Amino acid sequence: MRYTLRQLEVFLAAAHYENITRAASHLAMSQSAASGALKELEQQFDVQLFDRVGKRLQINELGRAVRPQAEALLEQATAFEQALTRHTDIGQIKVGATLTIGNYLAVGIVARYMAEQPGARVQLEVANTEHITNKVLDxxxxxxxxxxxxxxxxxxxxxxxKDELVVFCSPQHAFASGQRVSDRSLLAEPWILRETGSGTRQAFDRAMHGLLPQLNIALELQHTEAIKRAVEANLGLGCLSAITLEDAFRSGRLKPVRTTAKDFGRHFYFVLHKQKYRSAGIQRWLDLCRG
Structure with missing residues (x-):
């Protein structure tokens, strides 16, 4: 074999950091050793994987093309090593979740995953849909x-x-009576919504597509709890996932609003890179989510 796993590690770290010094630091190598490993990899195949712009390494078209395969090879090598050594870090995974899922569903799944596999580690990052998908892509x-x-x-x-969005208001609002509210009445109210780029906002815009140009969007907030607090203070109407509103509806702090027929249904999704090696840890995570 004309390449080593260490060379692949240097290639991927350089692609991530776009700087050989930072890549070397990440891999606990000297700068010269990392630079030599990358140079040797390119020379062995008479290729160039990066464009050198000063001290910056910018991955080129060939580098981008082979990067997923290098990622998959290292994932498989790591899984093989763990299977041989039964290291306590087996099952370590990095998970990204959008805000609704991360705050209301993912933590429970993390707890079950770690209880099943003592010593396993889960890194959980919570952000909006666009941010999470970009990190999976990279x-x-x-x-x-x-x-x-x-x-x-x-x-x-x-x-x-499956999931469903619910329009809601404060207990002091006129819409809290439980009577069905017309589209015309909805247009007369200020709205407090999630930001563009979030899955919740995407589903809301789709359900309200005929009304969007006339809608009075007073506030756009990134956090579910901030929206709930603002609506509770009677600053406007909100629309969030039903799972985020259960406690508030139960306690009476917020009230659901009955609207004319609209499709507020949606799905939650798993997103994985097609070139990503599906380790036993990833598969177990998927099983726990489905269970």
């Missing part, structure tokens, strides 16, 4: 749990579970 996350529709030729988008 191999910075093993798997994403997202709320929004997303399409990319390099990603597998797998339906996970």
């Amino acid at each position: 191999f910075e996350l093993d798997i994403g749990l997202i709320e929004g529709d997303f399409h990319h030729p390099d990603l597998d988008i797998i339906p996970w579970r």
Whole structure:
């Protein structure tokens, strides 16, 4: 074999950091050793994987083409090593989740995963759909749990579970009576919504597509709890996932609003890179989510 796993590690670290010194530091290598490994990899195949711009390494077209295969090879090598050594870090995965899923579903799954596999580690990053999918595309996350529709030729988008958005208001609002509210009345109210780029906002915009140009969007906030607090203070109407509102509805702090017929249904999805090696840890995570 004309390449080594260490050379692949240097190539991937350089692709991530776009700087050989930072890549070497990440791999606990000297700068000269990392630079030599990358140079040797390119010379062995008479190729160039990066464009050198000063001290910056910018991955070129060939580098981008082979990067997924290098990622998959290292993932398989790591899984093989873990299977041989039964290291306590077996099952370590990096998970990204959108805000609704991360705050209301993912933590429970993390707890079950770690209880099953003592010593396993889970890195959980919570952000919006666009951020999570970009990190999966860049191999910075093993798997994403997202709320929004997303399409990319390099990603597998797998339906996970159904969800539904609910329009809500404060107990002091006129809409809290439980009577059905007309579209005209909805247009007369200020709205407090998630930001563009979030899965929740995407689903809301789709359900309200005929009204959007006339809608009075007073606030756009990144955090579910901030939206709930603002609506509770009677600053406007909100629309969030039903799973985020259960406690508030039960306690009476917020009230659901009955609207004319609209499709507020949606799905949560798993998102994985098509070139990502599906380790036993990733597969177990998927099973726990589905269970």
